[in-house]
Amino acid sequence: xxxxxxxxxxxxxxxxxxxxxxxxxxxxxxxxxxxxxxxxxxxxxxxxxxxxxxxxxxxxxxxxxxxxxxxxxxxxxxxxxxxxxxxxxxxxxxxxxxxxxxxxxxxxxxxxxxxxxxxxxxxxxxxxxxxxxxxxxxxxxxxxxxx
Amino acid sequence: xxxxxxxxxxxxxxxxxxxxxxxxxxxxxxxxxxxxxxxxxxxxxxxxxxxxxxxxxxxxxxxxxxxxxxxxxxxxxxxxxxxxxxxxxxxxxxxxxxxxxxxxxxxxxxxxxxxxxxxxxxxxxxxxxxxxxxxxxxxxxxxxxxxxxxxxxxxxxxxxxxxxxxxxxxxxxxxxxxxxxxxxxxxxxxxxxxxxxxxxxxxxxxxxxxxxxxxxxxxxxxxxxxxxxxxxxxxxxxxxxxxxxxxxxxxxxxxxxxxxxxxxxxxxxxxxxxxxxxxxxxxxxxxxxxxxxxxxxxxxxxxxxxxxxxxxxxxxxxxxxxxxxxxxxxxxxxxxxxxxxxxxxxxxxxxxxxxxxxxxxxxxxxxxxxxxxxxxxxxxxxxxxxxxxxxxxxxxxxxxxxxxxxxxxxxxxxxxxxxxxxxxxxxxxxxxxxxxxxxxxxxxxxxxxxxxxxxxxxxxxxxxxxxxxxxxxxxxxxxxxxxxxxxxxxxxxxxxxxxxxxxxxxxxxxxxxxxxxxxxxxxxxxxxxxxxxxxxxxxxxxxxxxxxxxxxxxxxxxxxxxxxxxxxxxxxxxxxxxxxxxxxxxxxxxxxxxxxxxxxxxxxxxxxxxxxxxxxxxxxxxxxxxxxxxxxxxxxxxxxxxxxxxxxxxxxxxxxxxxxxxxxxxxxxxxxxxxxxxxxxxxxxxxxxxxxxxxxxxxxxxxxxxxxxxxxxxxx
Ligand code: FES
Ligand code: FES
Numbered sequence: 001x002x003x004x005x006x007x008x009x010x011x012x013x014x015x016x017x018x019x020x021x022x023x024x025x026x027x028x029x030x031x032x033x034x035x036x037x038x039x040x041x042x043x044x045x046x047x048x049x050x051x052x053x054x055x056x057x058x059x060x061x062x063x064x065x066x067x068x069x070x071x072x073x074x075x076x077x078x079x080x081x082x083x084x085x086x087x088x089x090x091x092x093x094x095x096x097x098x099x100x101x102x103x104x105x106x107x108x109x110x111x112x113x114x115x116x117x118x119x120x121x122x123x124x125x126x127x128x129x130x131x132x133x134x135x136x137x138x139x140x141x142x143x144x145x146x147x
Numbered sequence: 148x149x150x151x152x153x154x155x156x157x158x159x160x161x162x163x164x165x166x167x168x169x170x171x172x173x174x175x176x177x178x179x180x181x182x183x184x185x186x187x188x189x190x191x192x193x194x195x196x197x198x199x200x201x202x203x204x205x206x207x208x209x210x211x212x213x214x215x216x217x218x219x220x221x222x223x224x225x226x227x228x229x230x231x232x233x234x235x236x237x238x239x240x241x242x243x244x245x246x247x248x249x250x251x252x253x254x255x256x257x258x259x260x261x262x263x264x265x266x267x268x269x270x271x272x273x274x275x276x277x278x279x280x281x282x283x284x285x286x287x288x289x290x291x292x293x294x295x296x297x298x299x300x301x302x303x304x305x306x307x308x309x310x311x312x313x314x315x316x317x318x319x320x321x322x323x324x325x326x327x328x329x330x331x332x333x334x335x336x337x338x339x340x341x342x343x344x345x346x347x348x349x350x351x352x353x354x355x356x357x358x359x360x361x362x363x364x365x366x367x368x369x370x371x372x373x374x375x376x377x378x379x380x381x382x383x384x385x386x387x388x389x390x391x392x393x394x395x396x397x398x399x400x401x402x403x404x405x406x407x408x409x410x411x412x413x414x415x416x417x418x419x420x421x422x423x424x425x426x427x428x429x430x431x432x433x434x435x436x437x438x439x440x441x442x443x444x445x446x447x448x449x450x451x452x453x454x455x456x457x458x459x460x461x462x463x464x465x466x467x468x469x470x471x472x473x474x475x476x477x478x479x480x481x482x483x484x485x486x487x488x489x490x491x492x493x494x495x496x497x498x499x500x501x502x503x504x505x506x507x508x509x510x511x512x513x514x515x516x517x518x519x520x521x522x523x524x525x526x527x528x529x530x531x532x533x534x535x536x537x538x539x540x541x542x543x544x545x546x547x548x549x550x551x552x553x554x555x556x557x558x559x560x561x562x563x564x565x566x567x568x569x570x571x572x573x574x575x576x577x578x579x580x581x582x583x584x585x586x587x588x589x590x591x592x593x594x595x596x597x598x599x600x601x602x603x604x605x606x607x608x609x610x611x612x613x614x615x616x617x618x619x620x621x622x623x624x625x626x627x628x629x630x631x632x633x634x635x636x637x638x639x640x641x642x643x644x645x646x647x648x649x650x651x652x653x654x655x656x657x658x659x660x661x662x663x664x665x666x667x668x669x670x671x672x673x674x675x676x677x678x679x680x681x682x683x684x685x686x687x688x689x690x691x692x693x694x695x696x697x698x699x700x701x702x703x704x705x706x707x708x709x710x711x712x713x714x715x716x717x718x719x720x721x722x723x724x725x726x727x728x729x730x731x732x733x734x735x736x737x738x739x740x741x742x743x744x745x746x747x748x749x750x751x752x753x754x755x756x757x758x759x760x761x762x763x764x765x766x767x768x769x770x771x772x773x774x775x776x777x778x779x780x781x782x783x784x785x786x787x788x789x790x791x792x793x794x795x796x797x798x799x800x801x802x803x804x805x806x807x808x809x810x811x812x813x814x815x816x817x818x819x820x821x822x823x824x825x826x827x828x829x830x831x832x833x834x835x836x837x838x839x840x841x842x843x844x845x846x847x848x849x850x851x852x853x854x855x856x857x858x859x860x861x862x863x
Contacts (some may be wrong), residue, residue, distance in 0.1 A: 022413050033364065036355025043570075045798050075355065076355035077354065077355040080354060089353045089354065093350065096349060096767070098348075098352040100214030100536070102538030103489050108353060132802070136771065138770045141808065
């Protein structure tokens, strides 16, 4: 059982995992109690599992836990502590974006990562190719215009 | 509710809607324990409302919050009667119930089910009545507690007698024991009702704290992944050995599937993959009734079979094409569909010798409780069901299959189990929206009146599949929803349904029967308008007498600038629906992509859903339903080869992306009528509006859905 120390939302956490190839998603959800990142497809299509690793968006369903040691991991639970993340959350509330809400952690983390990469306003949408089965797209598009 | 006795997985929704039985009785069934006035614990007043020491008012709802905003909508009704501040208002799911005396059963059909866009229809008056009763109890409680008179409602969660003002929290304990009040007078103010109140669930849904079924954590729980037989209807021949992998705790034979239990989800998923291909299954010997090509051929033959075999859902006069001046005879095709809830099927269960506790994303509490009780040999009252937020439902989470699996795993293992399907298992083990092959024959007279309509829908019957096997003609009114009772002035009509025999598991999908019939009806109406050489919007409006129906068409005519020439390269198509207690008219503005495929640029909607509780949430449902309906119209189909479902993941079941979402303009048509449904109304009209615009643009009529079958994402 390999042991890793992960920095999640600014806090170091040490965790024993079954193998080095365990996806970050399940480490976050089952071992560390961060259930904000969601399982949606497991094949990097839906985007529900997106987290931010060293300012880049990553599909946590496909990121091996061993590859993120020493990096800064931010989940939706940590967005309020980030300038861009907090802005995105405020825009989501102002535009009353979520319906079921299940896709929104991924939408929010990917939006925040796009902002960190220098994208703003209408440039963000092409960076976020996620699925929202509820169809909140019009409101996400609107929320992004102010970011 | 006669179906409840016969259908193991529940009544058909449309039938449930019809069985509005005894008058609603205000359900104060939950026992109220008297508390001392000093107690700091929250006080429950009746079944729905709790007041805590900070003067926060918490509403417990029986409806499931799956994205449609029902928690907020019902809370607005309560806040209006109590005249509190919105910041004092909270809402949560009530504990699940089933059977007689459940205060959380939808008063419309006396079952705790969320579906058919009925929550607001069912609760609008009962919830306001319940809240007004609590208001009167609080007022009476203040009088009793202070032994004074002249009390009335104050502001911000207070009661006052002019000199003394007390908070709800101050008087709640006394209020809870007040009985014998006269029927309350309902406040008709509009401080909350009709206002764009912010959703109560949104803060938790943007900071990650909202708990969905998948997020439930119970001390000591273990994790399960499942492998179903790849062929539908197959069963486990022999329980396989536990995979030899660290962390695997056991396997459970679930008859139609095997669950692998491990000490974390990832290990369970990997162990389930180890098992795939090694399990010996008893596959059904005949899979022809679960094969798309075979089913299509059978449907084709039933399209022209003798009427004696059909369920005649509606017969007015004697429709005949013989004397018609112009006639239409066309066939429309719609595929099986998957639900693809963003949150896959999952459930957490903790079963002990005398108790079964469940945490589930469910729209079907009514069915879960008896099913879980039966699965662990307990009585219904020993089942404690917690409803979590649902990551989408769309009709799929009214089923009990995934819940029973978790219950059985926990029972066998003796510890709490969180069971999660993989996305592949979720797509392949759906309860699929029935396919439909629909023939429409219609005749016009010299004045372009629609004198005769003969409509035949050949479609698998959910009611037949779930009913007793002795019934061969199920009279499935759900299968003709959206075709039966059309408000158009057809002089003579016959609406028939022929059940297509299939063993593919069927289920209710967002907008039920209307999801297929409206495509045929509204495409045919356009084709008739063309035969008559009349503007299709006018053609419809002139054949409708109901002023609400006419009004939504006129509203969308204005909203879409229908009378003005569309932008170069674009054309507009219209569709109309009276359904779910509401009226909707939609116009799609459609052009071509550079590849020559469908490009939907704009959608205009006019909707009359009766009294609007929250305009912002009606608009959200319109937007969401359009995105849902458009993805289905463009790309979605579930196909089957010899009983094996072919859709495996979102990679061959695509959805829109942010950039492909058309612009949506919405007009809410003011109405004083009772609230109608909004969650499903916009879905059925999308495909015909787009097909009608495309026909105008290209002179090519698309009569088969999806427009772009296969995995290539043509269009948009
Ligand atoms: S779960 Fe990772 S992209 Fe869908
Ligand atoms: S809000 Fe439900 S999937 Fe996006």
